[in-house]
Amino acid sequence: MSTYGQFCPVARAMDLLDERWTLLVIRELLEGSRHFNELRRGVPRMSTALLTKRLRTLVAAGIVERHEDTSRVVYELTPAGQELRGIVEALGTWGIRWMPELGDEHLDPHLLLWDLHRNLDLDAMPDTRTVLAFHLHDTRPAARDWWVVASDGQVDLCDVDPGWEVTARIEASLETLTRVWVGEIAWEQAVRVGALRTIAAESIRRQVPRWLKLSAFAKVPRPGGGDVLGA
Amino acid sequence: MSTYGQFCPVARAMDLLDERWTLLVIRELLEGSRHFNELRRGVPRMSTALLTKRLRTLVAAGIVERHEDTSRVVYELTPAGQELRGIVEALGTWGIRWMPELGDEHLDPHLLLWDLHRNLDLDAMPDTRTVLAFHLHDTRPAARDWWVVASDGQVDLCDVDPGWEVTARIEASLETLTRVWVGEIAWEQAVRVGALRTIAAESIRRQVPRWLKLSAFAKVPRPGGGDVLGA
């Protein structure tokens, strides 16, 4: 890690934090990932070597602690690391307000489902096993169908059919589902224009949007002033 | 500017902001610098070519506006850029709390005086011309003596004696004055241990610490809990 050679605390912080990928790894840790291969799923474009390197740097800086729990390695944020939450949230809030709309280069089915599956509102869902099947019609075959299985307070993500009865099937393009996820368009609006479809028993169908919590940044007010979600 | 290929708003923001130097340029703009060579003084280790490049990127991203005001080029933050203030402040607050103490590699006399001179409390100072002479005894000759001249609501920084009568002379090591500036030690404490000296008429001498406003981050509470400034 190089240094800016400035005493300014902003520069001191950036000495550590502005390296590529660093704050995304921290974001994943804040989201609750604790194991190496769990972190990888949140930053799939990062090579394992680079992830290792960043984790080491963060451990050395006192942001992360590494434990060799019996049989599994665990990474955890220290108090210093926890205190980055406000910065990560502020960055996301700024990003959603001021960065241009999503382009194809930002779309990633695996990442989307990974995010979706860890943000289900279990309290709003039935206590019995619930299976949501997602079909992204415009995506390459291997990334087209996904199953999110909630049971016993646990949520699993599968890219092959786990075989359980499907509670609801959600069909959309990758772009549409991503835009809904980040709050660029409202679920109801996507349904209205035919870009998103839920196939399920009528009573279930109306519940589904409440089961998906959307991105933490989806409801950040946009600079235009108009509330997209209400439109 | 490369992209992380993620729809996550944190990643979107970092696509733009985690490039080296970018947030320091923004910090300078937030501090009020508006001209190219003014910006350079805040990021002296950055080459002109790189500063140009970053400014261009920021203009293209809608963070900065460039005007060719008659005879001078002016850079200004757009509303999107202004909204980064909270992030920069949070980074500085985090940095002062959690980064290790200052090392020699972070000390820079020019940068220190540049910061000092733009953070004088003019309201607390006499209305007449006031000249503060700084002597950093451990610094290379060319960076040892500085004069900060306040008159008519303007403050100028000189590295050669401007000739005016000196109101107060402040002597310290570069390290001491920097530590005082960022709040690692209190002015009074530095005086008590003989690391800092003010030479002026007695009535003036007690005023001087109130004329210098210190870094905006100097009074951030440190994680230890002990308030260094009160110690």
Added chain:
DNA sequence: CAGTATCCATTTCGATACTG
């Protein structure tokens, strides 16, 4: 004042394959 232009050493990182 506000940049351009050029060169090249260094760094970075992605891809790929392998390991206890």
Added chain:
DNA sequence: CAGTATCGAAATGGATACTG
């Protein structure tokens, strides 16, 4: 599961000199 090892392409950016 949690990494290591290696390699080479590409990008980065520092130094230096120059310009309208």
